[in-house]
Amino acid sequence: MSRLRDALDRGEFVITGEVAPPLGTNMTSMDASVAELGPLCHALNVTDNQGATLHLSSLAASRAVADAGFEPIFQQTCRDRNRLALQSDLLAAWTLGLENVLVVTGDAPRGGDHPHARGVFDLDSSQLIEIAAGMNDGHDMIGRDLDGGTDFLIGAAAFPEAEPWEAQYARISRKIEAGARFFQTQAIFDIDKFARTADAVAPTGAKLIAGVLLLKSPRVIDFINNRLAGLMIPDHVADRIRTAADPAEEAVQLAIEQVRALREVADGVHIMPLGMDTSVRRILESADLI
Amino acid sequence: MIITRPREWARIKKNLDDIGAKSVFIMGCGQCATVANTGGEPEILAAKAALEADGREVSGWAVGEVACHLGGTKLTARKNVGSIDAADAVLVLTCGAGVQTVADSVSKPVFPGLESVFLGNVIRHGEFEERCQMCGDCVLDATAGICPVTTCPKGLLNGPCGGMWDGMCEVLTDRECTHVRIQRRLAEQGRGASGALPPKDFSKKLKPGSVNLRPDRGRKGSKGGAGR
Numbered sequence: 001m002s003r004l005r006d007a008l009d010r011g012e013f014v015i016t017g018e019v020a021p022p023l024g025t026n027m028t029s030m031d032a033s034v035a036e037l038g039p040l041c042h043a044l045n046v047t048d049n050q051g052a053t054l055h056l057s058s059l060a061a062s063r064a065v066a067d068a069g070f071e072p073i074f075q076q077t078c079r080d081r082n083r084l085a086l087q088s089d090l091l092a093a094w095t096l097g098l099e100n101v102l103v104v105t106g107d108a109p110r111g112g113d114h115p116h117a118r119g120v121f122d123l124d125s126s127q128l129i130e131i132a133a134g135m136n137d138g139h140d141m142i143g144r145d146l147d148g149g150t151d152f153l154i155g156a157a158a159f160p161e162a163e164p165w166e167a168q169y170a171r172i173s174r175k176i177e178a179g180a181r182f183f184q185t186q187a188i189f190d191i192d193k194f195a196r197t198a199d200a201v202a203p204t205g206a207k208l209i210a211g212v213l214l215l216k217s218p219r220v221i222d223f224i225n226n227r228l229a230g231l232m233i234p235d236h237v238a239d240r241i242r243t244a245a246d247p248a249e250e251a252v253q254l255a256i257e258q259v260r261a262l263r264e265v266a267d268g269v270h271i272m273p274l275g276m277d278t279s280v281r282r283i284l285e286s287a288d289l290i
Numbered sequence: 291m292i293i294t295r296p297r298e299w300a301r302i303k304k305n306l307d308d309i310g311a312k313s314v315f316i317m318g319c320g321q322c323a324t325v326a327n328t329g330g331e332p333e334i335l336a337a338k339a340a341l342e343a344d345g346r347e348v349s350g351w352a353v354g355e356v357a358c359h360l361g362g363t364k365l366t367a368r369k370n371v372g373s374i375d376a377a378d379a380v381l382v383l384t385c386g387a388g389v390q391t392v393a394d395s396v397s398k399p400v401f402p403g404l405e406s407v408f409l410g411n412v413i414r415h416g417e418f419e420e421r422c423q424m425c426g427d428c429v430l431d432a433t434a435g436i437c438p439v440t441t442c443p444k445g446l447l448n449g450p451c452g453g454m455w456d457g458m459c460e461v462l463t464d465r466e467c468t469h470v471r472i473q474r475r476l477a478e479q480g481r482g483a484s485g486a487l488p489p490k491d492f493s494k495k496l497k498p499g500s501v502n503l504r505p506d507r508g509r510k511g512s513k514g515g516a517g518r
Binding site: 079083104105107108110111119121122123124125126127130141157159162163164166167168170171174177178186229230231232 | 443444445446447448449450451452453454455456457460461467469470473477483485486488489490492
């Protein structure tokens with residue numbers, strides 16, 4: 001039984017974190033992240049070739065998180081697999097004991113490390129959400145009965161700060177209609193925009209987990225603003241980190257403030273440490289979450 | 291129309307070198323490749339000059355009326371039979387459909403002189419954009435006449451994706467997001483969002499496409515293909 005589902009159902013404020021599988025087969029680095037973040041979080045997202053760069057599969061790495069005694073959120077992008085492979089991997093995930101799945105579209109290959117790859121995008125994320133929901137009802141996407149179904153907690157991504165809001169609202173609504181029960185958002189810097197999303201989602205019963213990104217250094221800010229799609233760090237935040245005597249410490253203080261503010265409006269926080277795994281405990285403690 | 295662009299000259303040169311072609315016949319097209327300034331008379335003459343500068347002879351050239359039309363291209367080949375016979379190879383400045391038609395019409399080795407890139411709308415003279423991928427399963431009824439399959443770089447039927455920012459596309463950052471445009475036009479026309487579009491039926495686009503409007507005169511045993 002998914003602990004994440006239980007916590008969300010109980011109305012508990014949840015904490016999720018994020019780990020990246022290795023480029024290779026050496027799990028040491030991911031294991032260290034899991035050991036650091038696992039005890040602090042209800043569940044850990046395991047990314048799927050994030051940024052369209054090659055990594056060990058989320059399926060195997062999610063199982064490794066479970067083996068370490070923590071709860072994974074198996075991420076599945078629509079970029080690398082067609083509808084047969086995506087469904088097959090969803091079935092595999094369930095047999096591997098992975099109960100939480102986060103379905104996302106995925107970054108385009110041309111921004112990643114294999115820019116000559118063909119982006120598959122046979123399905124988009126709302127279509128895949130609907131298929132996963134269908135598997136929970138015991139059938140595949142063409143309506144054939146499964147010999148043993150699934151009972152996934154299905155999540156999706158949301159982007160509260162990306163305008164125009166009308167487009168975001170329509171997209172979020174479609175994902176909920178398709179069967180998304182929780183959202184994890186892109187990093188939040190504007191509480192008003194987050195609250196607008198929370199107001200839209202709350203009546204549907206879906207849960208909204210707010211993204212918090214740790215901005216360790218000016219270099220990380222430059223990377224996000226120049227290379228990462230769908231997010232720009234606002235100037236007042238970027239300036240605060242850039243002018244700080246100790247940018248990493250400033251990032252921790254910023255995150256503490258953000259988590260405290262989000263606690264009032266969100267169903268949880270999703271911490272993206274970007275290499276600051278060892279600071280997450282202090283952030284959560286200082287925000288009185290653990 | 292079919293949009294083409296010149297193929298790297300080094301590749302053409304290598305193709306000709308590999309078979310030791312000393313003499314070349316050049317074929318262009320009076321339709322798309324002429325409009326795209328890639329396979330009309332001026333471009334053929336430029337290719338001729340380049341081949342001659344490489345030390346090759348050009349035995350002749352022709353701009354077929356419609357290079358992808360088998361009957362017409364065979365006729366063009368017959369009219370030029372002497373200079374084609376005198377050539378070691380035929381360089382074809384047309385789309386890939388034209389290249390194959392020429393290859394079916396002459397017995398000499400045929401090499402492409404252009405790259406075929408997309409089915410293009412002519413925005414204005416010399417400016418082309420891809421708006422249709424001929425998927426065989428049109429969604430323009432639901433998308434306000436804007437094709438997401440083609441104009442969203444990810445080809446998403448439902449969007450925007452998480453890369454959209456300030457209404458702009460993640461991949462082509464100087465372009466507005468297709469899904470934002472679709473939703474705006476639907477709203478302007480008083481049409482609500484159409485709900486999620488279902489997964490695309492790729493069986494409508496089985497390769498190779500084939501349509502026969504003359505079944506009584508069609509090839510015996512022809513079963514037809516995509517597009518029916």
